Amino acid sequence: MKSKNLTGIIVSAIFSILILNFQFIYIFTDVNYYTQEYSFQNDSSKEINKIKSAVAGSLDLDETSTSGLWVWVESDDWITFEFWTIPSTVIEVSFVDETEWNTKPKxxxxxxxxxxxxxxxxxxxxxxxxxxxxxxVFRNPTYASTEVYYNIEISPLIILNPSLSTTAYTDSTLEITWKSNLGAWVNLELYKGNSFKSTLLYHTYNDGYASAYIPEDFSEGDNYKVKITDENSGEFDFSEQFSIRHPTIEIVYPFQDDVYIPHTTRSIIWLGLGINSSVNIELYLNSTKILQISNETSNDGEFRWTVWQGEEYAQNTYSTYQIQIKDINAQKYIGSSLFFTITKERYLSILTPTSNNSFKTGNSLNISWETDSTAYKVNIRIMQENIIIENITDVRNNGFYQWKIPSDFKNGTNYYLRIEAPDNSVNATSELFTIEYIPRLKVSGYNIPLFSIFIGLMVGIFTFRYKKKDDNSYLKIKLEKTRV
Structure with missing residues (x-):
């Protein structure tokens, strides 16, 4: 009897294990199917039933599932939205109409x-x-559940500009754009934070664009907003916060204690914000204007200046120069540089060659000069009637250079030199000098002066004749001895 009961217990246990194993296999397969075919969670309770309304809330988004948030819109309405997930999960966001939603793709x-x-x-x-x-549509492609939080607004009025990235300037106009399917007339107001600041435009046409003046006395701030209100329905919208600044001109270069040398080229660099498209540039010494550098130049932030302080100040070095840049149409907007130095005008004097010096081709010409320029190198040009005959570059600025005159230079009495520093800080022109062409015979790649050839031939002939005369004298003496 006990044996039969034990057998029954064992059979029952085996049967139960088989059933549990079967259920486990079934559940596992079902889960796989669930993850492959997305579930659709129709959150009709989240539907926004009223036009021109807003809603905030959240919905659970299971692993590998898709949920929809239903809204109703009229023609020309639009939907503004924001969302975030907790825990943070990357999800996909789409917009579909009801017909597309009902297709429910797997x-x-x-x-x-x-x-x-x-x-x-x-x-x-x-x-x-x-x-x-x-x-x-919120689609969760991951294998982790999350909760989606959202703010949704269906609006017939939305302000596109100004936005968070907008910076407006006082004493200038602010461009305002919006979309609206409301009445024909709207009012535009300016707020700072939550406080009314001023009416920008009253009873303006609802065409989606307006230009409003920002008064000069408005304070700077980053929390300004534009409010647009429909006159008929009272519907309104606020723009994103934006900034208002005062117009400024900030000069970056010349920098404090910079040293500029007359006739060199330097960049004047500035940042002009909220000003007109053109500026003028002036040079000041001890707060007194001494030179108009540019009557009008583009407000593009850079001007290439050939440094010059005027003849009256060129023979002295001063460290109290300033650059001033002004809005060409509103001179009250001024930027001044820090103090910088302009040195006295550098000099360079050519010592040799001098007037009426004469040189022969193939020979060397010693060029010498003196200068107070700090330039490391100079360029030397051999000139004739404003034409560069030869250009010698990167010559060490040590006051001396030996130049071998090419053998193919033509005769001329109007040659001259021009020496200049690469930075244009100094330059000088010599007096006229002469180069005399000496004809030469080319033998195996060597240039031999014809005069040298003539002298060589004459010496050779004389030597031959003298030797021949000596030979004849020797023969005559020998014959006489033989006779004796």
Whole structure:
């Protein structure tokens, strides 16, 4: 009896284990199927039933699932939205109409909707193509559940500019743009934080664009907002916060204690914000204007200046120069540089060659000069009637250079030198000198003066004749000895 009971217990246990194993296999297979075919969570409770309304809330988004947030829009409405996930999970966001939603693709990806993007958080504006029900689709492609928090607004009025990146300037105009399907007239107001600041435009046409003047006495700040209100319905919208600044001109270069040398080229660099498109540039010494550098130049932030302080000040070095830049149409906006130095005008004097010196081709010409220029090298040009005959560059600025006159230079009495520093700080021109061409015979790559050849021939002939005379005398003496 006990044996039969034990047998029954064993059989029952084996049967139970088989059933549990079967259930485990079934559940596991079902889970796999669930992860492959996205679930659709129709959150009709989240539907926004009223036009021109806003809603904030959250919804659970299971692993590998898709949820939709239903909204109703009229023609020309748009949807502004923001979302974030907790825990942070990268999800996909799309917009589809009701017909597309009902297709419920197995992979959760709608082919005819509008894919906004993906991320763990984000915000944007969506413009539906037609009136009706639209669904904001949140798709979770991961194997981890998350909760999506959202703020949704369906609005017939939205301000596009100014935005967070906008900086407006006092004493100038602010460009304002918006979209609206409301009445014909709107009012535009300016707020600082939550406080009313001023009415920008009253009873202006609702065409989506306006230009409003920002008074000069407004304080600077980063929390200004524009409010647009429909006169008929009272519907309104605030822009994003933006900044208001005073116009400024900040000179970057010359920098404090910079040293400029007359006739060199330097850059004047500045940052002109909130001013007009053109400026003028002036040079000051001890707060007194001494030179107009430019009557008008573009407000592009850089001007290439050939340094010059005027003849009256060129023979002295001063360290109290300043550059001033002014708005060409509003001279009250001025930028001044820090003090910098302009040295006295550098000099360079050519010592040799001098007037009426004469040189022969193939010989050397000693060039010498003196200068107070700090330039490391100079360039030497051999000139004739404003034409560069030979250009000798990168010559050490030590006051001396030996130049071998090429053998093919032509005769001329109007040669001269020009020596200048590469930075244009100094230059000088010599007096006229002469180069005399000496004809030469080329033998095996060597240039031999014809005069030298003539002298060589004459010496050779004389030597031969003298030797021949000596030979004849020797023969005559020998014959006489033989006769004796």
């Amino acid at each position: 992979d959760g990806i709608f082919t005819n909707g509008t894919f906004w993007g993906e991320g763990s958080e984000g915000n944007g504006i969506f413009y539906p193509s037609h009136e009706g029900t639209w669904i904001i």
